Amino acid sequence: xxxxxxxxxxxxxxxxxxxxxxxxxxxxxxxxxxxxxxxxxxxxxxxxxxxxxxxxxxxxxxxxxxxxxxxxxxxxxxxxxxxxxxxxxxxxxxxxxxxxxxxxxxxxxxxxxxxxxxxxxxxxxxxxxxxxxxxxxxxxxxxxxxxxxxxxxxxxxxxxxxxxxxxxxxxxxxxxxxxxxxxxxxxxxxxxxxxxxxxxxxxxxxxxxxxxxxxxxxxxxxxxxxxxxxxxxxxxxxxxxxxxxxxxxxxxxxxxxxxxxxxxxxxxxx
Numbered sequence: 001x002x003x004x005x006x007x008x009x010x011x012x013x014x015x016x017x018x019x020x021x022x023x024x025x026x027x028x029x030x031x032x033x034x035x036x037x038x039x040x041x042x043x044x045x046x047x048x049x050x051x052x053x054x055x056x057x058x059x060x061x062x063x064x065x066x067x068x069x070x071x072x073x074x075x076x077x078x079x080x081x082x083x084x085x086x087x088x089x090x091x092x093x094x095x096x097x098x099x100x101x102x103x104x105x106x107x108x109x110x111x112x113x114x115x116x117x118x119x120x121x122x123x124x125x126x127x128x129x130x131x132x133x134x135x136x137x138x139x140x141x142x143x144x145x146x147x148x149x150x151x152x153x154x155x156x157x158x159x160x161x162x163x164x165x166x167x168x169x170x171x172x173x174x175x176x177x178x179x180x181x182x183x184x185x186x187x188x189x190x191x192x193x194x195x196x197x198x199x200x201x202x203x204x205x206x207x208x209x210x211x212x213x214x215x216x217x218x219x220x221x222x223x224x225x226x227x228x229x230x231x232x233x234x235x236x237x238x239x240x241x242x243x244x245x246x247x248x249x250x251x252x253x254x255x256x257x258x259x260x261x262x263x264x265x266x267x268x269x270x
Contacts, residue, residue, distance in 0.1 A: 024078040031071040039064055049116075107141040110157035114138060119165055125233060127166040129155050173206065174233045176240050180247055181222030183257035188215060188223075194254050195227050198246045204239050205229040222259045 039060055046056045115138060120126050124135045126145070131153045133145030143160055145153040168174055182191050195213045199205050211229040218224075227247070231239045251258055 020079045024075045027078055028071065028075050031074065035064065035067045035071065038067065106158035107156045110159070110161035111138070111140040111142075113161045114143070114157055120167055124167055124169040126168065129159055129163055131155065168236075169233050172233060173209075173230050174236050176229050176231060176236060176243065178227040178229075178240070178243060178247075179216070179224055180227060180251075181219060181224045181258065182251065183259045184223060186223070186256045190254065191225065191251075191256055194250045194256065195225065195247065198243060198250050199227070199229050202229070202239065202243060202246070204231050204235045205243075206231055 042063055043056065043060060046059065114120065120135050120138070120143075122135050122138065126133070126135060131145060131147065133147040133153050135143065136146050136152070137144040140157075142154050142156055145155065147153050180195070192213050196211075199211045199213075205211065206229070209230050211227070213225060213227050216224050216226045227243070229239060229243065248258070
């Protein structure tokens with residue numbers, strides 16, 4: 001009699017829950033296949049968009065986990081498990097994690113924006129957050145630069161994406177801004193000719209756009225000229241230092257004085 005009772009209970013259990021379990025299994029199989037297809041489509045779309053490799057992996061994993069959590073909730077709901085409280089726990093946990101990691105999430109969002117819109121890329125010379133350097137690596141939370149003195153600079157992506165970025169590489173050329181002061185006794189035309197000859201003789205200075213040479217200021221002890229040649233971005237510092245040296249030598253050879261500030265002292269006798 002006891003055996004029959006167990007058999008009846010098992011039969012009723014199968015009748016009641018059997019279709020739900022079979023339905024849950026089918027939903028899991030079909031849902032897993034759909035998730036696989038969606039991930040494959042997302043990967044193809046990101047490949048076409050030339051997304052960064054680290055960003056692709058992160059986004060694919062994120063989409064995979066979100067879809068699988070939703071699938072698990074649907075499967076549990078199918079077999080009769082109350083999922084309302086389960087969803088509420090997940091939402092509360094997500095809120096708590098978001099509040100605890102809001103700084104990191106801002107950096108993450110900044111990293112995603114940088115990788116999607118690509119205002120900078122590895123190898124670019126940029127100026128941002130008061131730092132100048134060549135982009136070494138763009139990660140999810142930070143961007144690493146190699147500074148001009150070969151120091152490593154790490155900038156949070158949240159600050160980087162929300163601040164001004166000067167990219168010196170994208171245009172391929174860069175203007176070298178130099179200022180030279182000469183004596184008030186110097187002939188302006190002769191001085192300009194000296195500058196022109198120095199720029200014309202330098203092999204790394206571009207002919208187009210043409211350099212600018214102009215008198216910019218009548219200072220206290222000198223008249224100042226701006227000298228602005230153009231060069232390739234990678235030649236900037238070479239041109240800067242070599243032109244500065246060549247101008248000094250050329251002015252000396254032409255007998256044009258480079259003045260220094262004068263100070264007059266007046267001694268008053270008692």
